[in-house]
Amino acid sequence: MRTEPEPAAANGVAADAPKPLLDVRNLTVRFEMLRRTVHAVSGVSFSVREGETYAIVGESGCGKSVTALSLLKLLSMPPARITNGSVYFDGQDLLELSETRLQDLRGPAVSYVFQEPMTSLNPSMKIGWQIAESCKKHFGMNREQALARAREVLQQVQLPDADERLDSYPHQLSGGMRQRIMIAIAIVCSPRLLIADEPTTALDVTIQAQILDLLSDLQKRTGAGMILITHDLAVVAEYADRMMVMYAGRKVEEGPVDAILSNPRHPYTRGLLQAVPRLGSSLSENSGRSLSEIPGIVPLLDRPFIGCPFAPRCESAIERCRSESPPTVEFADGCQSACILSESMGAPE
Amino acid sequence: MSVGTEPEKPLLSVENVTKHFNVRRGAFGSVRATVHAVEDVTFRINRGEVLGLVGESGCGKSTIAKLIACLHNPTSGLIRLGGVEISSLPEERLRGFRSRVQMVFQDPYSSLNPRMTAGAIVEEPLREHARGSAKKRRERVKTLFRQVGLPYEMASNYPNAFSGGQRQRIGIARALALDPDLIVADEPVSALDVSVQAQVINLLARLRGETGAAYLFVSHDLAVVEHICDRVAVMYLGQLVEVAPKRELFSMPRHPYTEMLMQSVPALDRRRKARQLVVGEVPSPFNPPSGCRYRTRCPLAEPRCSESKPVLRPVGTGHLAACHVRAPAVQN
Numbered sequence: 235m236r237t238e239p240e241p242a243a244a245n246g247v248a249a250d251a252p253k254p255l256l257d258v259r260n261l262t263v264r265f266e267m268l269r270r271t272v273h274a275v276s277g278v279s280f281s282v283r284e285g286e287t288y289a290i291v292g293e294s295g296c297g298k299s300v301t302a303l304s305l306l307k308l309l310s311m312p313p314a315r316i317t318n319g320s321v322y323f324d325g326q327d328l329l330e331l332s333e334t335r336l337q338d339l340r341g342p343a344v345s346y347v348f349q350e351p352m353t354s355l356n357p358s359m360k361i362g363w364q365i366a367e368s369c370k371k372h373f374g375m376n377r378e379q380a381l382a383r384a385r386e387v388l389q390q391v392q393l394p395d396a397d398e399r400l401d402s403y404p405h406q407l408s409g410g411m412r413q414r415i416m417i418a419i420a421i422v423c424s425p426r427l428l429i430a431d432e433p434t435t436a437l438d439v440t441i442q443a444q445i446l447d448l449l450s451d452l453q454k455r456t457g458a459g460m461i462l463i464t465h466d467l468a469v470v471a472e473y474a475d476r477m478m479v480m481y482a483g484r485k486v487e488e489g490p491v492d493a494i495l496s497n498p499r500h501p502y503t504r505g506l507l508q509a510v511p512r513l514g515s516s517l518s519e520n521s522g523r524s525l526s527e528i529p530g531i532v533p534l535l536d537r538p539f540i541g542c543p544f545a546p547r548c549e550s551a552i553e554r555c556r557s558e559s560p561p562t563v564e565f566a567d568g569c570q571s572a573c574i575l576s577e578s579m580g581a582p583e
Numbered sequence: 584m585s586v587g588t589e590p591e592k593p594l595l596s597v598e599n600v601t602k603h604f605n606v607r608r609g610a611f612g613s614v615r616a617t618v619h620a621v622e623d624v625t626f627r628i629n630r631g632e633v634l635g636l637v638g639e640s641g642c643g644k645s646t647i648a649k650l651i652a653c654l655h656n657p658t659s660g661l662i663r664l665g666g667v668e669i670s671s672l673p674e675e676r677l678r679g680f681r682s683r684v685q686m687v688f689q690d691p692y693s694s695l696n697p698r699m700t701a702g703a704i705v706e707e708p709l710r711e712h713a714r715g716s717a718k719k720r721r722e723r724v725k726t727l728f729r730q731v732g733l734p735y736e737m738a739s740n741y742p743n744a745f746s747g748g749q750r751q752r753i754g755i756a757r758a759l760a761l762d763p764d765l766i767v768a769d770e771p772v773s774a775l776d777v778s779v780q781a782q783v784i785n786l787l788a789r790l791r792g793e794t795g796a797a798y799l800f801v802s803h804d805l806a807v808v809e810h811i812c813d814r815v816a817v818m819y820l821g822q823l824v825e826v827a828p829k830r831e832l833f834s835m836p837r838h839p840y841t842e843m844l845m846q847s848v849p850a851l852d853r854r855r856k857a858r859q860l861v862v863g864e865v866p867s868p869f870n871p872p873s874g875c876r877y878r879t880r881c882p883l884a885e886p887r888c889s890e891s892k893p894v895l896r897p898v899g900t901g902h903l904a905a906c907h908v909r910a911p912a913v914q915n
Contacts (some may be wrong), residue, residue: 293776409640410864438639438803441864443847465777468849495851509781511810513848516829524785525810528778531746 254281254322255459256305256344256427261319263297263304266312270536274300276483277318282427282459287450289462289474289491291506295532297483298463302429306340307333323427341368341423347416347449349432354416355404362400365418372423387418391448410441414448421452428453431463446473467510471495479503482533482543489569499563499571501548502528542573550575592666593627594764594797595651600624600660600670602646606869616869620646622821623660625895628765633791633798635812635829637805637844639865643821644801648769651799652686653677665764682712685758689770691750695742701753702728702738708760727756730793731786748779755786759794769801784811805848809833814901817841820865820876823895827902837904840877875907883908 263275275297282288290298303309305321306328321328323343328336348354356364365387366380375383381400388396391414404412413433420428430449434442450473453460462474470477470491478488479500487500498504508526515521530547533539542548545555554574563576602621605614621643628634636644649655651662653669662670669680685708688694695704705727709720728735731752742750751771758766771787772780788811791798802808808815808829815832817825817840825838836842863880866872872879878888887907895903896910904910 293778408864438865439805439847440639440843443849446849466849467777468851471851472849506777507851509777510851511781511784511804511806513806513809513845513850514833515806516809517834521830524788525781527781527785529782531748531779532776 253283255284255324256282256461257322258301258305259320259322261301261304261321262317263300263309264315264317266315273535273538274314274483275304276538278478278480278483278485279319280478280485280488282461284426284459285453285457286476287453287460287462287474289464289470289477290480291464291467291470291477292480293465293532295535296480298480299431300483301480302346302431302461302463305429306336306344306346308346338372341425342372343425344427344429345420345423345425347413347420347428347430347433349435352404352409352412352436355412357404359403360400361402361404361407361415365415365422368419368423383422384418387422388414390421390452391415391418393418409437410444413437413441413445417445417449417452421456424456425458427459427461429461429463432465433462434469435465442469449473467495467506479506482539483535484543485570485572486544487569487571489565489567493567493569497567497569499565499569499576500544500573501550501575502544503571505547594630594632594665595628595799596661596663597624597626597647597651598661598663600647600650600657600662602643602650602655603658618868619821619871620868621650621657622871623892624818624821624823626816626823626826628797628799630764631791631795631797632814633800633812635808635815636799636801636818637803637808637815638818639803639844641820641865641868642818643868644818645769647818648686648767648799648801651765652684652767653681678712682708682761683764685761685763685766687751687754687758687766687768687771690774691747691754692742692774694754695750697742700739700741701733701745704742704753705738705756705760708757712761714761723760724756727759730759730790731756732782746779747775748782751775751783752786755783755790759790759796762794763796765797765799767799767801770803771800772807773802773804780807787811805845817844820871821868822876823905824877825902825904826895827899827904831899831902835899835902837898837902837909838877838906839881839883839909843880875905 258281259279261275261278265272265274278301290301292298304316316329362381362384365384369375369380369383385396385400388399393399393411393414433449434445437445446469464470474491476489477491477494479486479502481502487494487503494503498507505528509528511525528547533543541556541558542560545551548555558574560572560574561577562570562572564570600621601623604618604620606616606618608615624647636647638644646655650657657670661668664680664683669677672680702724706720706724709715709723714720724738725735728738733749733752745753772783775783784807800808800812812829814826814828816823817838819840825841836845866879874889874891875893878884885908893905893907895905898904898910
């Protein structure tokens with residue numbers, strides 16, 4: 235199997251860039267079940283800087299959520315097992331820390347916004363207390379102080395009638411309002427890194443725009459880093475600075491968003507970009523053409539791969555793709571592509 | 584109210600259809616509230632045409648899909664299929680009509696019986712409607728499998744052996760089995776990943792050419808609808824706000840809601856844009872605003888918008904919009 239012994243400087247980070255807030259190296263996660271082992275994440279490395287939005291993109295099952303949950307060991311272990319890698323945050327390896335130490339970090343250092351605002355909130359607890367709870371734990375605030383902080387945060391997430399909402403239960407709110415509550419819970423301890431796992435997938439587009447604008451504004455104000463996990467490339471195009479494309483538990487391409495979207499090197503990234511119908515397509519000269527397909531389906535991850543995991547679906551695949559692990563090829567514009575064929579590609583003119 | 588100018592007789596016409604759901608206190612209790620799910624909706628679908636129905640969740644688009652498939656009865660209004668009023672037919676006569684309208688559902692995981700083989704699922708409508716001998720039916724199933732791009736060798740497998748995209752192909756084959764005039768597809772690709780979604784969209788487009796069936800394509804995804812449909816109807820809170828041929832709609836949306844919807848869609852070729860601020864949320868369908876239902880979020884709202892309900896009026900060729908400001912009544 236391929237390993238990536240990468241120093242931080244080679245990881246898409248220019249020499250004069252600030253030290254990364256989060257540095258993930260060679261993360262490998264398996265799910266060890268009774269009869270089979272699923273290789274969910276295989277040797278993924280990336281880093282996130284302060285104030286930066288880093289997007290992880292991929293289809294379901296590609297390992298993007300498992301990657302995010304591994305960072306603070308939120309997976310249930312067993313069956314999950316982090317078999318290799320390190321997650322440096324502020325110079326310490328989170329994977330080496332005890333559960334007690336991790337609990338201290340969840341909230342003030344790193345916090346999550348999950349996909350399902352319906353199921354992630356406690357249905358029998360008032361909103362105000364769900365937000366205030368972590369302030370009490372982490373900052374030793376008393377009840378009044380914590381609730382006052384909760385009210386402040388509700389205003390930051392632009393929820394109308396904040397006072398009234400403190401006493402509401404989740405079922406009294408709409409999906410968009412619940413997602414604002416989720417964000418309020420995530421930012422109440424002023425985290426330095428926010429991990430948003432498909433924060434708008436369950437929401438309508440008009441509400442999606444509101445929530446993503448809100449996350450982006452909050453991030454700008456606090457200077458926190460953000461990992462934005464999504465399957466929607468258009469969301470990445472509008473809101474992220476750098477991105478990683480994952481396939482079958484691996485990083486296949488990484489780099490600045492503009493560079494990747496305008497000049498994707500990996501055939502999977504190219505395929506994804508061409509498979510998405512675009513708004514305004516009926517007005518272009520290509521109107522009526524069928525969408526490009528990526529043939530076949532995502533491979534099962536219950537055995538290690540020989541060669542490139544995308545090779546069976548890849549139209550440009552050559553014989554070597556099936557027998558050799560793809561090298562990680564780096565380009566002058568800060569992009570990396572894990573594809574043998576990328577070796578012959580240059581940077582854009 | 585007349586919709587469309589084509590003299591051609593439509594395959595389906597939906598005329599002033601309203602659907603209310605009563606929410607009761609317990610199973611037999613008194614009516615506690617009424618959901619105004621669909622309010623006075625009128626549109627038509629011509630033979631072989633693909634009409635897209637878009638809107639946010641809770642706007643009533645799935646209710647319309649179910650009304651057309653006769654899975655709900657309208658509270659008032661008429662639904663005609665090939666000129667025959669189907670919304671009030673007795674069940675035994677309705678049976679024949681049901682075979683002419685078939686549905687493809689959103690969730691390929693819950694819409695297939697896990698205890699039936701793929702072949703049996705596709706054959707079921709043929710059996711139910713007693714089409715042909717067992718041998719003929721098997722032949723038909725074979726053809727259907729080929730049409731939707733599934734190997735027939737997999738017909739004896741149960742749904743759990745198929746991927747999401749393959750399951751959706753089974754659902755599509757089942758809908759095609761009776762050779763319907765109209766296929767009602769309710770968010771058929773929303774549960775699928777991008778790469779598989781493209782496969783299913785292309786399949787639907789190809790099948791449309793092969794079978795000549797018309798589609799009502801219900802979706803929240805404007806780009807998918809634009810790709811696959813001929814005309815598009817936009818719904819907001821139970822009402823149609825705009826209907827137009829797709830080029831017309833996407834180049835020149837007239838209703839402020841349609842505009843807002845289009846601006847909300849993130850685009851690949853754009854950094855975070857200075858979009859018109861999307862304000863507020865959809866009001867509750869229990870107690871919709873008076874007059875124009877969009878007025879509470881509309882930047883153009885005027886006093887008259889709360890006084891009377893705007894009706895669909897022509898604003899271009901085959902282009903209708905329901906807006907007092909953008910499509911005002913002609914003054915005599």
